[in-house]
Amino acid sequence: MKGKMFLAILLSLLLAVVGLVGCSSEDVSNNVADEGLQESSGIDREQYLNLVLEAEPTTLDPSKGSDMYSNRVLNNVLEPLTRLEEDENQSNYLAAAGAESWEHNEDGTVWTFKIRPNKWSDGVPVRAQDYEYGIKRSVAQETASPYAYLLEPIKNASKVNSGELSIDELGVRSLDDETLEITLEAPTPYFLALTYQRVMMPQREDVVALHGDSYGTQIDKIVYNGPFVLGTWVHNSELILNKNHNYWDAETVSLDNVNLKIIQDENAVYNSLSNGSIDIAIANNPDWRQRFINNDKLNHFEVVRPSTFFMFFNTRDDVFQNVNIRKAFSIGLDREEMANVIFHGVNTPAYGWVAPSITIGDDEYRSLVPGPVKRIAEENDPKELLIKGLQELGRSTDPADLTIKVTLGSTDQWFRNYGEYIQQMYNRNLGVNVEIEQVEWPVFSQMASRGEVQIGYMGWGAEFNDPASLMSLMTSTSTAIETGWSDERYDELIALAASEMDPAKRLEYFREAEEILLYEASVLVPTVHPRINIFRYKYVNDIGVTPLGTSGYKYGYTQGR
Structure with missing residues (x-):
């Protein structure tokens, strides 16, 4: 990446x-x-x-x-x-x-x-x-x-x-x-x-x-x-x-x-490829994808990206300092539905942080370690978790009294549609009110780095083929994704994995670290892994x-x- x-x-x-x-x-x-x-x-x-x-x-x-x-x-x-x-x-x-x-x-x-x-x-x-x-x-x-x-x-x-x-x-x-x-x-x-x-x-x-x-x-x-x-x-x-x-x-x-x-609008990209004014493009939209597949002037490649799209919490926020509320918002998303509706069935639901295609030793990491988020959903009801968290904070336990803001780093139509979808899903599954804030990417980047978002949404691609590429992002010394969260045991596990040459031992270090990140602390909300x-x-x-x-x-x- x-x-x-x-x-x-x-x-x-x-x-x-x-x-x-x-x-x-x-x-x-x-x-x-x-x-x-x-x-x-x-x-x-x-x-x-x-x-x-x-x-x-x-x-x-x-x-x-x-x-x-x-x-x-x-x-x-x-x-x-x-x-x-x-x-x-x-x-x-x-x-x-x-x-x-x-x-x-x-x-x-x-x-x-x-x-x-x-x-x-x-x-x-x-x-x-x-x-x-x-x-x-x-x-x-x-x-x-x-x-x-x-x-x-x-x-x-x-x-x-x-x-x-x-x-x-x-x-x-x-x-x-x-x-x-x-x-x-x-x-x-x-x-x-x-x-x-x-x-x-x-x-x-x-x-x-x-x-x-x-x-x-x-x-x-x-x-x-x-x-x-x-x-x-x-x-x-x-x-x-x-x-x-x-x-x-x-x-x-x-x-x-x-x-x-620099072209941000999806349809503008598709039209540019269609009329030959650009030479290469990504097309996941079903109608355009099929049109390009039928075009004998184009070669087609389907690629699995070692990447994860995700939401992240500001754990210093008055609401999202509470782990049960974070867990509620994590499992309040229907990832299967999202993959089919928003991403046209191309992307796959994400229940872990490390993306598919990333290997450890000779094996794909994701085939060895189930995504921890799925276990939260199996053990809990999202609305009950939300109410429990609100009680712990001494706030009204009526979800309708809670309004949160999701900030998106683009102002184009795709993100507008995405924001509306998130609003509807959280209102349906949690009963809360969601405001969507759209800003240009450089502004979003600055806001996120200063801790000025409640929930942000991004994607991250692995820089190299090893779980460390994504897992290292969340150590206390990393400023890559500003959540305000840190954990000494998590840091220790990533350090151990960095200097361990035995793949089996490294696997166990990463397994425990991912459990801390997504199950125990629920700091990130992986949504889908992309295919392009x-x-x-x-x-x-x-x-x-x-x-x-x-x-x-x-x-x-x-x-x-």
Whole structure:
């Protein structure tokens, strides 16, 4: 995702098209620089893509951003140490990127990365110190990075992030311009998966110092070392990526331009795909989905996302400080009905936090651990739980006297329909009154981070294939999802799982932690796990569909537009 990822925004956020596959033949990689080879290979002379970005990126500061939209851009304009690429069978594999090689000591606690020759977009050489600075800035307390929790396996990261130790004590150092050394607290089974996350991307200290708080907010307030540079950014309208000719692997990049149009309205996206003004889109609406399936100009891919849509409570709120009221609102939702009515039968009901398709060892986690929310519903009546909670708070026990507010991070019609549906369901199942507040995503993100919502609604996609990617979001050191809740035993379990190499033991740690989160405390309300239908014009090649892939648009090309 991975991914945060964001905060990540509910439906549209998690339906982003991600990942690019590696080129299947070397001649395609070399065709861009040679028009004669372009003609002989048959690929189009003009290489561009028109794609959709569902909302404005909050920032392109890799340490401070948390939404999927900025992450999609960052995967293309910055070069992480590694990338998770996709083969012809839609299987992911780890590939060298900013680091051309790496090795570790016997127990896997010290990793050494050889940084390959590369240049920033202003011609300055990329150095190991740039990766060191980027990681340290993400961990530093003053940065307040929402994804800092991902880096806790690094030696002293937690204490640095809490202010107990100085940044110099972090287990990251450049041995010279080409060598980066990272020391871990303990062997970490998913450490390499962190090396392609935004919080480990390189940053130039001089550029950050020059622009201060405005770093990453405009195209001229960041430098780039990835396959593309950001050439145009018309806020709330369009971003245009241009090929980066300073990039170390520029010969592999076929696309000259990638136009990311910010389109929030679902029907506008469908019409744009239908008339050919965009090249790829998600279509889960039954009527449009069938129409696109019948279109012989389009390829169709159905993908299970390792993501969860969810509601979250502000546990400092006068009402939702009570666990029985939280439980009542959790099981007051009919997830089966929601999946069928709101999500057209495409998505699946969610009774756990960890999403399907996420594995632990060789097994899918969700196949081994039943969702804890279902047990709450089996043991309790939602209205009785609500009344019990109201009694404990000394409030009126008539549900009709209770009015709560649900805040949604979009103002479009889909969310308006969703809000009305939530109102009706809670009124029917709990007898309460529900106000719906709709704000734009950046405003919602700020409100949520300040604890200014009673109930919020979002979606979150796993950043990497491990339960830790989602479970770590709710530790007391994470600021990813602001609920005001923390639990020492939960923190302990996530820390144990992070340093345990035995999958069976890790499974038990995660099982207990998820029980605390969803059954005992009921802090989150998972609603559905998404499936998506991707439609792509057949002239588009090497645009992958794996949800965790991070190749960006590096390998894409068109043939026969």
